[in-house]
Amino acid sequence: MSKITKSSTAEYFAKNLQQVGFSSPLKAVLTTLKEAVDNSLDACEQAGILPDLLIEVSKVGTGSTKNTDLIRIVVEDNGPGIEGEDLAKVYGEYLASSKFGRGQCSRGQQGIGISAATTWAQMTNARGVNVISKTKKMRKALAAQVDVDIKSNTGVLKNKETLDWDREHGTRVEFVLDGRIQLNGDGGIVTYIEGTILVNPHMTVTYKLMENDFVTVTRVSNEVPRIPEASLPHPHTFKLGEFITHATLFGKTTLSKFLKTGFSRISDQSIQDFVKKGLPKNLLEKPLTALTEEDFKKVFQAVQNTDLMAPSTKSVLTVGEEALSKSITRLGEIDFFAVVTRKPTICDFKPVVVEVALARFKDRNQSPDSPVTLLRFANRVPLQFDKSGCAITWAIESVNWKSYGLGQPKDSLPLGPYIFAVSIVSPFIKFKNASKETIDASEELVGEIRLALIQAGQKLSRHIKKEVKEADLERKLAHIEQFGPILVEGLARIINAPESRKKKAEEGLRKLLGRDSEEAMADLEAAESKLLEQKKREKKKGIDHDDIEEDVIRGEDLVEEALEPQGTKKTTTKKETTKKTTGKKK
Amino acid sequence: MAKLLSIRELKIDIPKEARILADKMLRDLEASKRPVLEAVKTSLDNSLYNAKVGYLTPGDKVVRTELNVSSVQKLARVVFVLEILLNNLDKGAVNTKRELYYMCKGLIKGNSRLKPLDFDDQPESDAIIDFIGDMLEVYREELNCFANDRGGQTYSQQLVVTETMPDGEKAVVDLSTLGTSPFQPKNKPQALKLKAKKKIDFCLIVESEGTANTLVTMGFTKRNNCIVMGAQGVPSNGVRGWSKLIQEELDVPMYFFGDLDAYTMQNIFRTLKAGSAASLIRNADFSAPNVKFLGVLPEDVKKYDLPHYKVKESDPAEARALKKAKDALENDPFFLDKKNKNLADILRWLIKEKIRCEQQSFFSVDPNDPIKTEKLILEKIKRGSYV
Numbered sequence: 001m002s003k004i005t006k007s008s009t010a011e012y013f014a015k016n017l018q019q020v021g022f023s024s025p026l027k028a029v030l031t032t033l034k035e036a037v038d039n040s041l042d043a044c045e046q047a048g049i050l051p052d053l054l055i056e057v058s059k060v061g062t063g064s065t066k067n068t069d070l071i072r073i074v075v076e077d078n079g080p081g082i083e084g085e086d087l088a089k090v091y092g093e094y095l096a097s098s099k100f101g102r103g104q105c106s107r108g109q110q111g112i113g114i115s116a117a118t119t120w121a122q123m124t125n126a127r128g129v130n131v132i133s134k135t136k137k138m139r140k141a142l143a144a145q146v147d148v149d150i151k152s153n154t155g156v157l158k159n160k161e162t163l164d165w166d167r168e169h170g171t172r173v174e175f176v177l178d179g180r181i182q183l184n185g186d187g188g189i190v191t192y193i194e195g196t197i198l199v200n201p202h203m204t205v206t207y208k209l210m211e212n213d214f215v216t217v218t219r220v221s222n223e224v225p226r227i228p229e230a231s232l233p234h235p236h237t238f239k240l241g242e243f244i245t246h247a248t249l250f251g252k253t254t255l256s257k258f259l260k261t262g263f264s265r266i267s268d269q270s271i272q273d274f275v276k277k278g279l280p281k282n283l284l285e286k287p288l289t290a291l292t293e294e295d296f297k298k299v300f301q302a303v304q305n306t307d308l309m310a311p312s313t314k315s316v317l318t319v320g321e322e323a324l325s326k327s328i329t330r331l332g333e334i335d336f337f338a339v340v341t342r343k344p345t346i347c348d349f350k351p352v353v354v355e356v357a358l359a360r361f362k363d364r365n366q367s368p369d370s371p372v373t374l375l376r377f378a379n380r381v382p383l384q385f386d387k388s389g390c391a392i393t394w395a396i397e398s399v400n401w402k403s404y405g406l407g408q409p410k411d412s413l414p415l416g417p418y419i420f421a422v423s424i425v426s427p428f429i430k431f432k433n434a435s436k437e438t439i440d441a442s443e444e445l446v447g448e449i450r451l452a453l454i455q456a457g458q459k460l461s462r463h464i465k466k467e468v469k470e471a472d473l474e475r476k477l478a479h480i481e482q483f484g485p486i487l488v489e490g491l492a493r494i495i496n497a498p499e500s501r502k503k504k505a506e507e508g509l510r511k512l513l514g515r516d517s518e519e520a521m522a523d524l525e526a527a528e529s530k531l532l533e534q535k536k537r538e539k540k541k542g543i544d545h546d547d548i549e550e551d552v553i554r555g556e557d558l559v560e561e562a563l564e565p566q567g568t569k570k571t572t573t574k575k576e577t578t579k580k581t582t583g584k585k586k
Numbered sequence: 587m588a589k590l591l592s593i594r595e596l597k598i599d600i601p602k603e604a605r606i607l608a609d610k611m612l613r614d615l616e617a618s619k620r621p622v623l624e625a626v627k628t629s630l631d632n633s634l635y636n637a638k639v640g641y642l643t644p645g646d647k648v649v650r651t652e653l654n655v656s657s658v659q660k661l662a663r664v665v666f667v668l669e670i671l672l673n674n675l676d677k678g679a680v681n682t683k684r685e686l687y688y689m690c691k692g693l694i695k696g697n698s699r700l701k702p703l704d705f706d707d708q709p710e711s712d713a714i715i716d717f718i719g720d721m722l723e724v725y726r727e728e729l730n731c732f733a734n735d736r737g738g739q740t741y742s743q744q745l746v747v748t749e750t751m752p753d754g755e756k757a758v759v760d761l762s763t764l765g766t767s768p769f770q771p772k773n774k775p776q777a778l779k780l781k782a783k784k785k786i787d788f789c790l791i792v793e794s795e796g797t798a799n800t801l802v803t804m805g806f807t808k809r810n811n812c813i814v815m816g817a818q819g820v821p822s823n824g825v826r827g828w829s830k831l832i833q834e835e836l837d838v839p840m841y842f843f844g845d846l847d848a849y850t851m852q853n854i855f856r857t858l859k860a861g862s863a864a865s866l867i868r869n870a871d872f873s874a875p876n877v878k879f880l881g882v883l884p885e886d887v888k889k890y891d892l893p894h895y896k897v898k899e900s901d902p903a904e905a906r907a908l909k910k911a912k913d914a915l916e917n918d919p920f921f922l923d924k925k926n927k928n929l930a931d932i933l934r935w936l937i938k939e940k941i942r943c944e945q946q947s948f949f950s951v952d953p954n955d956p957i958k959t960e961k962l963i964l965e966k967i968k969r970g971s972y973v
């Protein structure tokens with residue numbers, strides 16, 4: 001395990017838990033679950049282990065605070081485990097993180113979350129977290145209760161014991177705390193788990209929520225995501241205040257060394273350029289501690305006024321179109337989907353990559369005129385609150401989904417039984433506030449997300465178009481059968497025409513309308529072949545829609561049917577597509 | 587039952603015409619040709635206006651409905667409803683549109699094969715009835731389909747109406763015997779004959795039926811040899827046919843008194859005077875080109891210092907009316923005609939000033955005099971203050 005650094009006291013956070021995701025009983029449960037799952041997935045990833053998670057959330061009593069229940073949250077992983085000596089730090093100490101300030105796209109970033117969960121449990125239920133952990137080296141697992149000593153910001157181990165655990169390594173945490181459970185909807189636990197399933201194709205998870213049965217969703221990828229090297233922040237992403245704060249982390253380091261090692265893309269050449277742009281040369285070899293605010297201001301301005309290379313995009317990772325396309329089928333039975341993984345790019349001087357998965361579901365009980373289910377992700381962590389100010393939401397609302405065949409009220413999310421999943425990965429995601437639920441909507445970022453959405457929308461529209469043409473053809477065929485005979489009979493009655501004329505007219509009518517439906521069929525075939533081309537292209541990239549061959553209706557079959565005497569039942573236009581039943585059990 | 591009096595000298599025999607049409611359609615089908623139905627295009631872009639004629643007449647644009655997979659439903663419905671109407675004509679039965687809607691429903695209920703034709707609501711069957719009318723170029727009434735027409739409440743001390751009933755009997759109504767109750771014409775103006783017991787000086791058509799009644803109650807028709815009629819908003823066919831009849835038979839000056847706003851000018855007054863684009867084929871019998879616009883005139887607003895409102899452009903209905911007014915100035919042949927320049931000027935003034943002034947504002951001029959409005963109306967007629 002990497003070195004853990006202690007950075008500050010617990011008192012501040014204990015008083016300000018609402019800032020880090022504990023602002024309501026509902027959020028307390030979700031945040032605790034989230035922090036534990038994030039840690040498990042991060043730990044597995046760092047150790048190169050394919051994660052097997054167990055999640056349990058249940059109600060075990062009434063809470064001590066008003067309008068709350070006592071909630072038990074268990075998260076168990078097969079990760080590397082935690083050394084006995086680190087347990088207290090990990091769960092009982094704030095800002096103790098092996099990932100602190102590293103500029104990596106890991107889920108956890110600051111070492112705040114899990115200790116906050118311990119604090120919440122302790123404050124509401126007088127008991128911190130129960131942990132069982134075992135590393136490969138340990139023969140027996142270590143079990144203990146960890147409390148936070150708020151005054152000293154240290155963790156305290158209680159009831160420590162060793163026990164036999166039937167696994168090689170892993171960690172199990174159990175929190176019992178005041179909270180409330182919401183399963184579905186924006187802030188729901190199911191929504192959180194579904195989101196986590198989607199962006200972690202390599203994860204197998206078994207979960208039990210309240211009285212529901214255990215559900216197991218198995219992995220669709222056997223590759224542990226490779227977390228790229230940490231990257232340093234680009235100087236152009238800083239504001240003056242942040243720049244000075246960043247400097248305080250470097251103590252007595254000289255200014256030139258600070259500039260070269262504290263940021264990306266600053267070379268000796270850049271330092272000379274800074275001087276040209278007004279950085280006083282005599283400051284360069286001074287220790288940072290000797291610089292005045294005025295000095296910092298000059299340095300900062302020189303840096304901002306100098307052109308620098310854009311940051312490298314190597315530090316971002318993606319789930320990938322293939323894995324996303326497989327993973328999304330784990331959320332339910334799908335009619336069709338579209339996935340897009342953009343190339344890594346630079347927005348606001350930060351490396352970013354955007355991924356989009358759009359899918360229409362058969363069985364999500366979502367009415368056709370309610371908004372799509374939106375799943376937002378920042379560094380593969382689902383964001384579940386305050387969607388209205390988020391860059392992702394803005395980007396979706398700015399796209400004209402009507403042109404892709406979806407309903408959409410003005411400036412709103414589109415409608416229908418769809419999941420719209422948008423994932424942003426970047427080592428430096430800027431959030432609107434400390435609870436990290438909304439991604440700051442800079443113009444460049446919104447623009448990049450929009451591009452991804454438009455590409456996905458175009459792909460989706462091929463599926464929708466084909467379906468519309470199919471329905472069109474079906475409607476037309478139905479029309480012929482229903483109205484043709486009535487029309488002829490009515491005309492014949494008005495003029496008292498003999499049976500023979502009626503017969504002949506009916507034949508003529510069928511011929512005419514058969515021609516029309518052939519046109520509709522040609523339209524459908526055109527739409528189908530466009531879709532087929534797209535599917536073939538996607539298949540090369542490993543994206544499989546399951547139904548690639550059987551999807552084509554043979555036009556001639558239908559013409560014959562249309563020409564058959566009325567009264568025969570038509571059966572073919574809507575064929576059953578066989579769908580692999582996937583992971584999720586009901 | 588005796589045949590209803592015909593509304594006009596009909597040039598065509600509807601049942602015969604309908605059968606010719608049906609035969610043609612069937613023959614087309616036998617030859618695997620697409621039957622086509624044509625109806626006069628009833629819209630402003632197919633409306634012509636000639637001041638000498640006085641009302642909007644149809645141009646030569648037609649709406650073609652060719653049989654194809656999309657229109658087969660409409661055509662099947664047209665034939666279905668046509669058959670019902672022909673039956674009605676044959677039996678001499680009459681119906682309202684709503685009754686016809688239910689008759690369709692009844693027939694469909696009794697025959698499951700007709701199920702696909704079913705109408706979800708009345709506007710669907712109304713549209714088919716209107717199409718048949720436009721197609722045969724006949725009035726709905728000539729298909730024995732009558733609407734329950736609104737408005738037209740009429741008061742007079744001189745007017746006597748003689749109605750010839752369907753059974754040939756005559757009913758005579760002397761309007762002076764009705765007190766403050768109005769006579770209300772049904773849309774069978776041609777079954778009516780008018781007579782004036784004494785010379786009638788003018789006919790006043792008031793937009794608000796309430797205001798018409800107030801004038802009468804306060805003695806307007808006692809003091810003046812005249813006819814007072816309430817239009818009750820956009821004039822129905824009943825009101826339009828009745829006004830035309832008054833113009834034809836009595837040849838008296840006719841004045842319209844209503845609100846000063848874009849809606850009244852375009853929808854109410856223009857329809858009364860020259861008919862509408864939607865009813866191109868019937869404007870000849872359903873408009874009274876002699877009607878003059880007595881007010882409220884822009885000059886009245888100033889002269890009598892009438893209370894008025896700013897048009898709220900934030901209000902969608904008012905914004906629409908203004909936009910329509912601008913359109914009318916560019917596209918409505920009625921307002922484009924030189925003869926109607928003064929009326930168009932009022933529209934232009936309304937668009938520019940963005941105000942509206944209601945007819946009832948006349949009651950603000952001298953609230954202590956209950957017949958002040960009557961006095962003002964008479965004064966305006968005398969002064970020739972109308973357009």
Ligand SMILES: Nc1ncnc2c1ncn2[C@@H]1O[C@H](COP(=O)(O)OP(=O)(O)O)[C@@H](O)[C@H]1O
Binds near residue numbers: 035077110111
């Ligand atoms: N389930 C786990 N398995 C192994 N290591 C863990 C686990 N949970 C936490 N850790 C270690 O403890 C550290 C602190 O975790 P945390 O306080 O949540 O901060 P963060 O996730 O922001 O780094 C992590 O960086 C990781 O090294």
Ligand SMILES: [Mg+2]
Binds near residue numbers: 035107108112
């Ligand atoms: Mg964490």
